[in-house]
Amino acid sequence: MRLGCAHMAGVEDLLKVEPGEGGVRLVLSGRLDADAVADIWNEALGAARGKVTVDASAVEYCDGAGSALLCELRRRAGGKITGLRPEIARVFELFEGDEEPEDKSRKPVDSPLESIGRVGAEFFEDLRDQVAFLGEMVVVFATFRGGAQRLRWNDVWITFERAGVQALLVVGLISFLTGLIMAFQAAPPLRQFGVDLFVVNLVGLAMVRELGPIMTAIVLAGRSGSAFAAEIGTMKVNEEINALNTMGLDPARFLVAPRVLAGILVTPFLIVYADLLGVAGGFLVMLMRGFPTAALWQQLTSAISVHDVMAGLIKGFVFGALVAGMGCLRGLQTKEGASAVGVSTTSSVVSSIFLIVVVDAIFAVVYYVIGF
Amino acid sequence: MSIQIRNISKNFGKFAALKDVSFDVGSGELVALLGPSGSGKTTLLRVTAGLEFAEKGKILYGIKDVTERSAYQRKAGFVFQHYALFQHLNIFENVAFGLRVRKRSERPSEPQIRARVEQLLDTVQLREFAKRVPAQLSGGQRQRIAFARALAIEPEVLLLDEPFGALDAKVRKELRHWLRNFHDTTHLTSVFVTHDQEEAFEVADRVVIIDKGVVQQIGTPNEVRENPANRFVEEFLDLGRDSVPV
Numbered sequence: 372m373r374l375g376c377a378h379m380a381g382v383e384d385l386l387k388v389e390p391g392e393g394g395v396r397l398v399l400s401g402r403l404d405a406d407a408v409a410d411i412w413n414e415a416l417g418a419a420r421g422k423v424t425v426d427a428s429a430v431e432y433c434d435g436a437g438s439a440l441l442c443e444l445r446r447r448a449g450g451k452i453t454g455l456r457p458e459i460a461r462v463f464e465l466f467e468g469d470e471e472p473e474d475k476s477r478k479p480v481d482s483p484l485e486s487i488g489r490v491g492a493e494f495f496e497d498l499r500d501q502v503a504f505l506g507e508m509v510v511v512f513a514t515f516r517g518g519a520q521r522l523r524w525n526d527v528w529i530t531f532e533r534a535g536v537q538a539l540l541v542v543g544l545i546s547f548l549t550g551l552i553m554a555f556q557a558a559p560p561l562r563q564f565g566v567d568l569f570v571v572n573l574v575g576l577a578m579v580r581e582l583g584p585i586m587t588a589i590v591l592a593g594r595s596g597s598a599f600a601a602e603i604g605t606m607k608v609n610e611e612i613n614a615l616n617t618m619g620l621d622p623a624r625f626l627v628a629p630r631v632l633a634g635i636l637v638t639p640f641l642i643v644y645a646d647l648l649g650v651a652g653g654f655l656v657m658l659m660r661g662f663p664t665a666a667l668w669q670q671l672t673s674a675i676s677v678h679d680v681m682a683g684l685i686k687g688f689v690f691g692a693l694v695a696g697m698g699c700l701r702g703l704q705t706k707e708g709a710s711a712v713g714v715s716t717t718s719s720v721v722s723s724i725f726l727i728v729v730v731d732a733i734f735a736v737v738y739y740v741i742g743f
Numbered sequence: 744m745s746i747q748i749r750n751i752s753k754n755f756g757k758f759a760a761l762k763d764v765s766f767d768v769g770s771g772e773l774v775a776l777l778g779p780s781g782s783g784k785t786t787l788l789r790v791t792a793g794l795e796f797a798e799k800g801k802i803l804y805g806i807k808d809v810t811e812r813s814a815y816q817r818k819a820g821f822v823f824q825h826y827a828l829f830q831h832l833n834i835f836e837n838v839a840f841g842l843r844v845r846k847r848s849e850r851p852s853e854p855q856i857r858a859r860v861e862q863l864l865d866t867v868q869l870r871e872f873a874k875r876v877p878a879q880l881s882g883g884q885r886q887r888i889a890f891a892r893a894l895a896i897e898p899e900v901l902l903l904d905e906p907f908g909a910l911d912a913k914v915r916k917e918l919r920h921w922l923r924n925f926h927d928t929t930h931l932t933s934v935f936v937t938h939d940q941e942e943a944f945e946v947a948d949r950v951v952i953i954d955k956g957v958v959q960q961i962g963t964p965n966e967v968r969e970n971p972a973n974r975f976v977e978e979f980l981d982l983g984r985d986s987v988p989v
Binding site for chain 1: 792793794813814815816817818819820821823825827828829830840841844845846892893896
């Protein structure tokens with residue numbers, strides 16, 4: 372404290388607070404160095420209320436600390452600083468504009484509640500986009516005409532082949548193994564009750580009503596929905612979609628409609644195929660456990676009706692439209708930049724799978740209520 | 744066909760990209776939109792083409808109000824800065840594309856398409872490259888193919904978004920002359936966007952100078968050079984003169 376005392380000129384000598392027009396007038400004088408500023412800092416800022424003017428004409432010396440005080444006074448109270456000597460003003464100018472970044476750094480961090488709100492708002496905005504897209508698709512399909520607005524069947528068949536025929540291996544393998552695993556898991560507990568044969572009912576019903584459609588839709592989302600998003604997204608990034616647009620083609624009709632239609636057409640075929648292979652997987656396990664084919668077949672036909680197959684196929688149409696539509700929508704939503712296509716591809720798969728499960732749940736409730 | 748731009752305002756969120764912009768492009772005129780980057784000139788061109796939509800104002804092609812129409816209904820020829828050629832089609836098919844996708848009653852016969860495409864490829868002096876794909880061409884060649892593709896659909900207006908922006912200085916100069924000559928023979932109403940004042944003054948009949956979404960001055964190159972309307976125009980042009988072309 373010795374140093375402070377040696378220099379101590381008294382707060383009154385450094386700072387005088389006088390009433391000014393509509394506020395206060397702070398008169399600073401003497402040496403505004405680090406020690407002096409430390410002495411008067413609280414008092415000066417405490418007094419700086421209302422309209423503040425700072426008279427600094429009697430300041431003889433001002434270092435960084437002094438400038439900080441002047442800056443703070445100006446920032447807090449919007450006060451004007453008058454009468455600075457030119458050589459001091461030069462020092463002070465160095466610190467001018469430093470207030471702004473400080474303000475920005477005070478930008479509040481989102482509270483958890485705000486984050487939830489933001490995510491919610493984005494979710495509903497996305498939902499609105501999806502509904503708008505659905506509406507656009509309905510209009511497109513309802514108003515197909517000739518000419519540039521006609522449906523391009525060529526593109527439909529090409530997509531049908533890529534999304535359907537080339538997916539046979541994957542869909543087949545997954546369904547077959549699913550059926551097989553289910554039978555494996557179900558056989559021992561059912562054996563305890565002596566009803567091993569009901570494994571066929573379990574595998575058959577589960578495949579035909581639920582797993583066949585869902586597995587197919589998920590494979591479709593991973594293979595084709597993502598491919599649609601990537602194709603359309605790349606075209607978007609390269610402005611090829613805008614180029615199509617300026618050449619008289621509506622991207623919704625030209626790019627989206629054939630893909631969605633192909634998705635709707637191909638999914639039921641894939642589902643029937645998946646059902647067959649899933650049941651075959653279950654049969655294989657049962658055959659290995661010594662059941663004759665005829666008994667299995669008899670059990671299957673008594674367990675499954677045409678109703679059950681139809682219930683799965685109706686879902687298939689919806690899943691197909693959903694996966695293809697989501698792929699195209701995410702493609703069209705692609706933003707600019709190198710990573711944008713990857714983002715939309717991922718998003719198409721995640722959104723599709725999410726929607727598949729949600730829609731499947733809705734189907735389950737509706738089927739239950741109407742007894743289908 | 745003339746283009747009339749009437750009181751166009753466009754915002755991106757809170758940012759006002761265009762503020763009450765109005766001007767006319769006469770039939771057969773070649774007009775440059777000149778301004779620093781971020782001035783709103785590309786946005787204005789995209790609004791004119793129907794690739795973006797304005798919150799306020801009208802766009803007329805001739806006497807037809809096209810404000811509410813999409814780009815595919817307006818059918819303006821558009822040349823993109825980064826060419827936007829169809830990567831999976833060869834050069835011939837790129838140019839022929841706009842003709843092939845027409846409805847049957849309007850579609851030219853195969854020999855007619857062939858003749859038209861070959862004529863366009865001659866115009867841009869790239870006929871021998873017909874079988875290549877865009878990736879095998881240089882930037883200048885790709886941009887000329889983009890021209891040919893835009894012209895194939897016989898547009899009544901041609902809109903060019905920094906057509907020479909991605910090219911080196913020498914090719915840029917050549918294409919500039921080529922564009923001027925092309926315009927002199929066809930008199931196709933054209934609007935092109937550039938940030939290079941030398942380019943604008945050399946090629947355009949009239950120049951529209953834009954900054955911060957506001958039209959600063961409209962006039963022939965001479966008028967603008969001799970009577971800059973305000974401080975911004977003066978400084979922008981002077982700065983342009985001193986800088987080395989990139």
